[in-house]
Amino acid sequence: xxxxxxxxxxxxxxxxxxxxxxxxxxxxxxxxxxxxxxxxxxxxxxxxxxxxxxxxxxxxxxxxxxxxxxxxxxxxxxxxxxxxxxxxxxxxxxxxxxxxxxxxxxxxxxxxxxxxxxxxxxxxxxxxxxxxxxxxxxxxxxxxxxxxxxxxxxxxxxxxxxxxxxxxxxxxxxxxxxxxxxxxxxxxxxxxxxxxxxxxxxxxxxxxxxxxxxxxxxxxxxxxxxxxxxxxxxxxxxxxxxxxxxxxxxxxxxxxxxxxxxxxxxxxxxxxxxxxxxxxxxxxxxxxxxxxxxxxxxxxxxxxxxxxxxxxxxxxxxxxxxxxxxxxxxxxxxxxxxxxxxxxxxxxxxxxxxxxxxxxxxxxxxxxxxxxxxxxxxxxxxxxxxxxxxxxxxxxxxxxxxxxxxxxxxxxxxxxxxxxxxxxxxxxxxxxxxxxxxxxxxxxxxxxxxxxxxxxxxxxxxxxxxxxxxxxxxxxxxxxxxxxxxxxxxxxxxxxxxxxxxxxxxxxxxxxxxxxxxxxxxxxxxxxxxxxxxxxxxxxxxxxxxxxxxxxxxxxxxxxxxxxxxxxxxxxxxxxxxxxxxxxxxxxxxxxxxxxxxxxxxxxxxxxxxxxxxxx
Numbered sequence: 001x002x003x004x005x006x007x008x009x010x011x012x013x014x015x016x017x018x019x020x021x022x023x024x025x026x027x028x029x030x031x032x033x034x035x036x037x038x039x040x041x042x043x044x045x046x047x048x049x050x051x052x053x054x055x056x057x058x059x060x061x062x063x064x065x066x067x068x069x070x071x072x073x074x075x076x077x078x079x080x081x082x083x084x085x086x087x088x089x090x091x092x093x094x095x096x097x098x099x100x101x102x103x104x105x106x107x108x109x110x111x112x113x114x115x116x117x118x119x120x121x122x123x124x125x126x127x128x129x130x131x132x133x134x135x136x137x138x139x140x141x142x143x144x145x146x147x148x149x150x151x152x153x154x155x156x157x158x159x160x161x162x163x164x165x166x167x168x169x170x171x172x173x174x175x176x177x178x179x180x181x182x183x184x185x186x187x188x189x190x191x192x193x194x195x196x197x198x199x200x201x202x203x204x205x206x207x208x209x210x211x212x213x214x215x216x217x218x219x220x221x222x223x224x225x226x227x228x229x230x231x232x233x234x235x236x237x238x239x240x241x242x243x244x245x246x247x248x249x250x251x252x253x254x255x256x257x258x259x260x261x262x263x264x265x266x267x268x269x270x271x272x273x274x275x276x277x278x279x280x281x282x283x284x285x286x287x288x289x290x291x292x293x294x295x296x297x298x299x300x301x302x303x304x305x306x307x308x309x310x311x312x313x314x315x316x317x318x319x320x321x322x323x324x325x326x327x328x329x330x331x332x333x334x335x336x337x338x339x340x341x342x343x344x345x346x347x348x349x350x351x352x353x354x355x356x357x358x359x360x361x362x363x364x365x366x367x368x369x370x371x372x373x374x375x376x377x378x379x380x381x382x383x384x385x386x387x388x389x390x391x392x393x394x395x396x397x398x399x400x401x402x403x404x405x406x407x408x409x410x411x412x413x414x415x416x417x418x419x420x421x422x423x424x425x426x427x428x429x430x431x432x433x434x435x436x437x438x439x440x441x442x443x444x445x446x447x448x449x450x451x452x453x454x455x456x457x458x459x460x461x462x463x464x465x466x467x468x469x470x471x472x473x474x475x476x477x478x479x480x481x482x483x484x485x486x487x488x489x490x491x492x493x494x495x496x497x498x499x500x501x502x503x504x505x506x507x508x509x510x511x512x513x514x515x516x517x518x519x520x521x522x523x524x525x526x527x528x529x530x531x532x533x534x535x536x537x538x539x540x541x542x543x544x545x546x547x548x549x550x551x552x553x554x555x556x557x558x559x560x561x562x563x564x565x566x567x568x569x570x571x572x573x574x575x576x577x578x579x580x581x582x583x584x585x586x587x588x589x590x591x592x593x594x595x596x597x598x599x600x601x602x603x604x605x606x607x608x609x610x611x612x613x614x615x616x
Contacts, residue, residue: 010143018129025125032118040555043104050097066134074215102139106492165417189318256310275521319554321571321581321601326365328586331358331610335604337548337592338382342389345597347406348604350612351380351394357404360612367614373404374386382424382465382546386431391435393512395425401436403448413451417444424465434471437463443475445487457485464547467507467514482526498524506551508557513574515560517551519544523560525574537572539579545590545608555600563591563605569615586613 066191332352339350348360348367357373357380377398384393389410393406401422403413415425420440427434434446439462461479468474473485478501484494500520507514513534514526521544523537543565551562559580560572567587571580589609596603603615 007509011140014140031124032114036115040108040111043108046253047106047316048099050101053097055461068185122395137381150220150458151260160264169333189223199288218478222578228309303563319556319558319596319616321559322569322603323581324616325583325586325613327367327614329367330610331367331606331612332356332610334610335608336610336612337594338380338394338550339593339595339604339606339612340383340385341595341597341602341604342385343387343598344389345602347385347387347389348595349383350604350606351376351383352606352610353379355379355396357383357394362597362614365614365616367612371407372409373411374409375404376402377414378421381422382426384425384426387429388431393424393425393427395436397409397421399438399440401425401434401446403434403451415444415446415448415451415453417453417456418442420462423463426466426468428468429470435468435601437466437475443473443485445473455487464502465505467505469507469511474507474514478502478504480518481518482514496526496531496533498533501547503544503547505529506550506552506560508517508553509555513553513557515551515553515564517549519547523551523572525560525564535574535577537569537577537579539572541566541568541582546592548592549590550593552594552596554596555598561594561596561603563587563594564606565590567591567607569594569603569605583615587611 001040013015018489062192062564079132104133112281131589140452146354159563178346186267207267291528305311313587331350333354334352334600335353336350338352339348340350347370348364349357350360355374355376357376359370359373360367361370362368376394376396378396380394380396382395385391386393390406392406393401394404395401399416399418399420399422401415402411403415404410405412415434415436418438418440420438422438423435424437426436432448434448435443436446439442441459441462443457443459443463443466444453445457447454457473457476459477461477461481463475473487475483475485479484480500480502481499482496482498482502482505483492484496486493496518498518498520500522502516502518504517505514506516510517511543512528514527514528521538521542523531524533525535527534527536537560542562545563545565549563551560553574558574560574561569563569567584567589569583569591571582572578573580587605587607587609588613589607591605591607594603594605605615607613
């Protein structure tokens, strides 16, 4: 027997099917002809018999003898009839036979018509049979072709199965190698963190030693100044305010308690009365002049506290890309426009149009309210922590910047002097100096110890954001330009044009790269060593939602982050320039600002619909 997999089995089935169809046709069509053929034969016999009768009935013209018309088939009853009677009788019979012959001829015509119809049906079915045979041949060819393809695919499947098994084994080996490499990477990371921690401790120790040396030198100078004895006839109260201020602040410069008390006592009685008759006001002026010369030699103010610089120590080895929202809060009463992490990465500040600054603690992947800072005179546009994290500076719409001390609800100082909205306020590397930018087309430097504007820079276009370090100030403006200023010089040192109004600036922690965001819906990284644009970032769907949309670097400078008008967050790789990911979900309005904590573990975004979102 032929098996189901034998190629000849379908052919045998088709043959049996054709035979069954032929037998079925024979059964259905044979019944139509079974009566026709015998009837046709009988009709022929009757026609032949009728012809014979007709010949017999034709008499001779002169022969009227009855014996001539007698035949062996005549009945004996007809022998006594006259020829005329016989003629009439036979004519009647002939007429009956002609009627029968006509009927039979009509039946023959009908049968012939039926036969023609059946023959046409037979031809049609034969043509259909031929078409079916051709179709069967085509199907046989297709079946053979499909069988070949099935065989080829089975062989291919076997090859792919073998390749899959080999790949699976290879993946297993690679996963084992990856786990081993990850363990080694963790070990290296721990060692690197420990090394960086040791380096940071050593650096802090060196800084502390330098500060102690500076304090010791200042103490020695104070001792020398305290030993000088001058006297004038006028009372000490008649000294100028500047001299008294120099004397008072000089005492505060010495950190040790014993030296401070000793110097304080000496400066409370700076003149000895024994020589009061020998010194005049000119001598006092000479002493003050000597103090001012000492100030110039030292390089910083002798009358103020020495600048305490906080160098940023990188604590983030590799930043983690955010993947999901951990906490979503309707934090403010209206639009939230500013967000900033503190130096310890656990304290967060947000500010908005409701004139409130909210401090949050990041605990267990959640934002917990810490404190509310009140007293702002207008909507908050920018917030910034000082390097120690103990003070917070905010720019407001009431033409001023305000200073708070963390832990105190009321504002400590108000930096007034701008004539329009203040759009940015940032600390410099010391907690005693700050820079602000405004829509009144000015950039101002501030001495926070005296809440005094130490310098005003006039610009042709209003400022949207500023960043600063050491003696350099960088400002982004509405005229599509980024300007560089030196605190020690009167003029702009460099201008870098960009396409679109600048909405924000962000400085990398190594202070070698600058990130700008502009209204042409692009982010640009500028290499500050060569002062040119290194990379331009753009993406389908990314658009700046406002003139104050903020973008930031990741702590390790590997990524840049910005929010879009549709509530999505976009992250690009700095080295490749490619879009790394886009995050959507909680935000239903334009994202105003984003912040990436210094440890690299969390990202916070704020939008125009009052939402504050913590990403992990």
